[in-house]
Amino acid sequence: MVQVIVRDDESFEKALRRFNKSCERSGILADIKKHQHFEKPSEKRKRKLAAAKRKSKRKDYFTGL
Numbered sequence: 001m002v003q004v005i006v007r008d009d010e011s012f013e014k015a016l017r018r019f020n021k022s023c024e025r026s027g028i029l030a031d032i033k034k035h036q037h038f039e040k041p042s043e044k045r046k047r048k049l050a051a052a053k054r055k056s057k058r059k060d061y062f063t064g065l
Contacts, residue, residue, distance in 0.1 A: 002026055 004019040006012070023029055039047075 002028065 002019065002022045004015055004022060006015045
């Protein structure tokens with residue numbers, strides 16, 4: 001659970017911005033978007049395979065430099 005304590009001299013907008021950044025860093029929003037719709041097991045498998053291919057291609061590119 002993400003928690004932000006508002007400081008005495010801090011505006012609400014600034015605290016909200018810090019809260020949003022901490023949510024983004026912890027991966028909460030990505031997790032919510034991922035679980036928003038049901039994903040068939042075959043679609044999940046395809047997505048994971050595509051991500052692995054991208055990761056492998058990127059790794060090969062940076063090790064070749």
